Amino acid sequence: MPGWIWILLVIFMLAMLIGGAVYAIRHAMAASRSIGRVSEDLNRHMPQPPAAGQSQATDRTEGPAFALPLSQSTERYSQAHALVLERKEQRRRNHGLIWRRWKHFNR
Template sequence: MPGWGWVILALVMIGGVAYGLVYAYRHLRSAVHMGGMFATALDKRLGRMADAKAAPRRPKDPAFTQPFSATMERYAEAQAQVEERHDRKRDRHVKTWADWSQFNA
């Protein structure tokens, strides 16, 4: 092979290595950014869980020892909390699907 062939081959190799380094650097930056977003979201969720568990609850008396109206009221409150939790879950689901519909648009 003539001398200029080796020069071209070396330049192509150096270009390929440089392109690989740039590609790896860009993906590393993207991964670090996504990792930061993941850590922030995880911290927010764990913080909410810690706040919810930090509030001490007084144990309630058994339902059969209280008047029926008090039991019905406790049940209604519990059902309201369940509905709120389902609404929050549905809202998160709708938001996630809205985000995904915009992802490749």
């Protein structure tokens, strides 16, 4: 094989390597911009973490149940269970109202 063909092959190989690198870099940049937009959207919709000195449980005035006396723990449990029962009763009432409304809807 003549020497000038080897030179053409090397030039062709280098051109393909450079072209492939440019192609890969351009697509990587486009993908990073796309991922950046997605992460901005997610950050906008996600709640922000509290500041360094702030606690996450700001609404809790008492400690955990296992650190309290048993009487206080049972009182907290009974209050929470009463709220659960109230919510279930309200849901049952709303369900009945909706079904009564639909029962007379087409008349």
